[in-house]
Amino acid sequence: MSAFEFDRALVHKYDRPGPRYTSYPTAPQFNSAFALDDYHQAVRASHEVAAPKALSVYIHIPFCQSLCYYCGCHKIITRKTHRAVEYLAYLKREIQMQAALFERSRRLTQLHLGGGTPTYLDDAQLAELMACLAEHFTLDDSDAHEFSIEVDPRTISVERINTLRGLGFNRLSFGVQDFDPDVQAAVNRVQSEAQILQLVAAAREARFKSVSVDLIYGLPLQTVDSFDVTLSKLIALRPDRVAAYSYAHLPSQIRAQRMIRPEDMPPPARKLELLELTIRRLTEAGYVYIGMDHFALPDDELALARANGTLQRNFQGYSTHADCDLIGLGVSAIGKVGDSYSQSVKELSQYYARLDAGMLPVQRGYRLNPDDVLRREVINGLMCDGRVDFPQIEATHGVRFNDYFAEALLQLDEQVADGLLLIQADALQLLPKGQLMVRSVAMAFDAYLGGAHKGQFSRTV
Known part of the structure; x- marks a missing residue:
């Protein structure tokens, strides 16, 4: 990717609803016509290639002890911790059923626990989960594996940090969101700064390979001055990676967000100021802009992958690992095997019922056609490299790029005129002003945008 430049007028102009492209086609295209038999067929086909992919x-883990008002994730709010016992029992059954479909020679190189709150499970339950994975899959025991877990600082202690490292996790992601007490209270996620400092220090002492901190800009009561203080505290922590997410306020779709007082929401102009401040402070502090909302220190694997052209994108965001076949486990989980996507049922009762019937809980999915595969490669090139090389696409897919994407290239005329990208004879290249608007550029190559699905996406900035 080329250098980065923030142009507030252009950012405002191209701030429109659009996909995040953690997959293509995106989740609204998943449908129930893709059934369990289709998933089994995709798994069988994944073994028939010359070199089957590694596994991810x-x-x-859907449970949370309290409701964060901003959260749009699939979650179950409960303090009845015994529910995790039942869930873990079913999860272990699903692990066994899924693992039986894949050859043991395919190493599990990437693992991610998300939620909900993965640390809702206690130490013994997490150990039980990891032991089950080790029993049924071939875990990569080299230093190259990436086993990560999302951590709610309110649910964890220094001792638990050490336990997680002992269980094999080598990456932690702390959900901080904002250090300001008033903002924390407004979104019902109160956590002390001292606690976070202590946990990050413990993670470093335990020799975690990477420590990431998540922030959210655009939350209620945030001001430029207050968020500047949060950024100063974050920079002093010096995490290896930072994710600064744009808050998507969609109370008509997300019930929890109706708990936020409308008068506390920052105006759109302030949100752009917060974004500009975040980018300036982090880059001045030495962080490398990876793409979308991700930053990393120059010696972090993400920054190195960005520099050498090996950056990948998946449902967890950006990754350094080569393309893996992804197995989704648990309620609502999404998987990607070969040229297909699959998603499990979203209701816990249905999840249990499917497994009780001896069936995997796949509810819907999508099988990519050749056009989807081609467009996915173009969009991934933009999202990860900021560049698409026409000869490479043409050689792989047997098309003439300018002819095949004539309509898409016409749609980009305005972005070209605004200096977001350069269309050359043999390549499409994002320019410094276009890095932040990569989603808007990628949308030109999306065959499914428009109609009923267009309003389902967050804004692109």
């Missing part, structure tokens, strides 16, 4: 596993 995502495990969804």
Whole structure:
């Protein structure tokens, strides 16, 4: 990717609803016509290639002890911790059923626990989960594996940090969102700064390979001055990676967000100021802009992958790992095997019922056609490299790029005129002003945008 430049007028102009492109086609295209038989067929086909891919596993832990008002994730709010016992029992059954479909020679190189709150599970339950994975999959025991877990600082202690490291996790992601007490109270996520400092220090001492901190800009009661203080505290922490997410306020779709007082929401102009401030402070502090809302220190694997052209994108965001077949485990989890996507049922009762019937809980999905595969490669090139090389696409897919994407290239005339990108004879290249608007550029190559699905996406900035 080229250098980065923030142009507030252009950012405002191209701030429109659009996909995040953690997949293409995106989730609104998933449908129930893709059934369990289709998933089994995709798994069988994944073994028939010359070199079957390594495996990645995502495990969804849906439980949270309290409701964060901003959150749009699939979650179950409960303090009845015994519910995790039942869920873990079913999760272990699903692990066994899924693992039986894949050859043991395919190493599990990437693992991510998300939620909900993965640390809702206690130490013994997490150990039980990891032991089950080790029993049924071939875990990569080299230093190259990436086993990560999302951590709610309110649910964890220094001792638990050490336990997680002992269980094999080597990456932690702390959900901080904002250090300001008033903002925390407004979104019902109160956590002390001292606690976060202590946990990050413990993670470093335990020799975690990477420590990431998540922030959210655009939350209620945030001001430029207050968020500047949060950024100063974050920079002093010096995490390896930072994710600064744009808050998507969609109370008509997300019930929890109706708890936020409308008068506390920052105006759109302030949100752009917060974004500009975040980018300036982090880059001045030495962080490398990776793409979308991600930053990393120059010696972090993400920054190195960005520099050498090996950056990947998946449902967890950006990754350094080569393209894996992703197995989604748990309620609502999404998987990607070969040229297909699959998603499990979203209701816990249905999840249990499917497994009780001896069936995997796949509810819907999508099988990519050749056009989807081609467009996915173009969009991934933009999202990860900021560049698409026409000869490479043409050689792989047997098309003439300018002819095949004539309509898409016409749609980009305005972005070209605004200096967001350069269309050359043999390549499309994002320019410094276009880095932040990559989603808007990628949308030109999306065959499914428009109609009923267009309003389902967050804004692109």
